[in-house]
Amino acid sequence: MKRDDHHEYSDELEKSNPMSKPAILITGASTGIGATYADRFARRGHDLVLVARDAARMEALATRLRAEAGVSIDVLPADLTRADEIAAVEARLREDDRIGILVNNAGAGLGGRFIDQSADAITQLITLNMTSVTRLASAVAPRLTARGDGAIINISSVVGLAPELGMSVYGATKAFVLFLSQGLALELGPQGVYVQAVLPAATRTELWGRAGADEATLPPMMDVNDLVDAALAGFDKREGITIPPLHDGSLWDAFNGARQAMLPGFGQTQPAPRYAA
Ligand SMILES: NC(=O)c1ccc[n+]([C@@H]2O[C@H](COP(=O)([O-])OP(=O)(O)OC[C@H]3O[C@@H](n4cnc5c(N)ncnc54)[C@H](OP(=O)(O)O)[C@@H]3O)[C@@H](O)[C@H]2O)c1
Structure with missing residues (x-):
């Protein structure tokens, strides 16, 4: 998929000066995709702030990664659906100048x-998959744009492009995350903030069990390590949209091109002839 040239990001600086590596706040970091991001970014030498509800699991992950990667890791337990608890995470994003990247990953499915x-x-x-994602991006964006660099990674889903999959509310929340990411990329990109939407397909994590899915009906799954490594390859290329399971990336470009071709038409002041009375 095409790299969005609006996105300038100080990766050359980061590679040349390890001291300049920003700290990264990752939500949903106790397991699954978020814990795998934590592992990869720790190995790249970034300090981390881990956010989820299960403090003990995050402490265990932090202890391992501190020992293996030698980075500094804070654990910030929070239920992102609770106003009082998300407020502490927002405050951290607003005030901690070391944090230069937000991974907006915490999310859940809904069965039935x-x-x-x-x-x-x-x-x-909706509170977890949409409101918390938007609030956390809103908390960090002013600081990142003021300093002219940083990144926001939002975990969406291919379900947000596929109403056919029969997960209407979950898919709608993920379509929201995709749209929000596209909009923020246009708004924040010119000010040096890179925004990436990652669209996994079915990935082997606890999400399916938590959503009450029947083991016997589960689709084939991507390994979570493969998913996150591919997402990070997209991050390193500064892709706006990264869809790891989509082998023919030109299909997304065609889809997005068809959407953009409609834009001039939205300025018409007369209804289309097919709606003539
Ligand atoms: N797995 C897939 O097939 C798949 C496909 C497409 C997109 N995704 C998306 O990928 C993201 C990560 O999912 P995953 O597959 O890694 O799921 P997962 O293994 O169930 O992990 C979800 C993470 O979110 C945290 N979380 C859940 N509710 C929370 C809350 N109220 N407040 C704070 N943290 C909360 C969980 O930790 P605690 O329980 O400790 O709070 C956990 O760390 C989600 O946004 C999901 O929609 C997943």
Whole structure:
């Protein structure tokens, strides 16, 4: 997929001066994709702030990574669906000048059919997958744009492009994350902040069990290490959109090109002839 040339990022500086490596705040870092990002970024020499609810799991990961990678790691337990707890994470993103990259990864699935999903479960999913992602990006963006560099990685999903998969609310939250990332890339990119949306397909993590999926009906899965390594290859190329399972990247370019071709039409003040009474 095409690199977005708007995105200038100080990776050359970072490689030449290890002291300049920014710290990275990763949400959903207790397991799965987030814990794998923590492992990879620690091995690249970045200090980390790990956020999730399970403090003990994050402490165990932090202890291992401090020993193996020699980086400094803070554990910041928080339930991102609780206003009082996300506030502490927002404050950290606003105030800690060492943090230059946010990995907005915490998220959940929601099993069952739409007609069987409760309003409370839907609200909880939207609060985690949409509200928390947006609030954390909003907390860090002013500081990153003021200093003219940094990055926000948002974990979306191919489900956000595929209503056919029958996960309507989950997919809608992930379409939101994709759109938000595209919009923020346009808004923040010219000010030196790189925004990446990562769209995994089915990846072997605890997400499926947590969402109540039936083991017997699970699709074939990508290994989480392969997923994160591919996502980081996209990050290193400064791709705006990274879809690790999509082998023919030109399909995304064609899709996005078709969307952009519609834009001039949205300025028409007369209804299209096909809607003539
Ligand atoms: N696995 C897939 O097939 C797949 C495919 C496409 C996209 N994704 C996306 O990838 C991201 C990571 O998913 P995963 O597969 O790694 O899932 P996972 O293994 O279930 O991990 C989810 C992470 O989010 C944290 N989390 C959940 N609820 C939270 C809350 N209320 N507050 C704070 N942290 C919370 C969990 O930690 P605690 O329980 O300790 O809080 C955990 O660290 C999600 O956004 C997901 O939608 C996954």
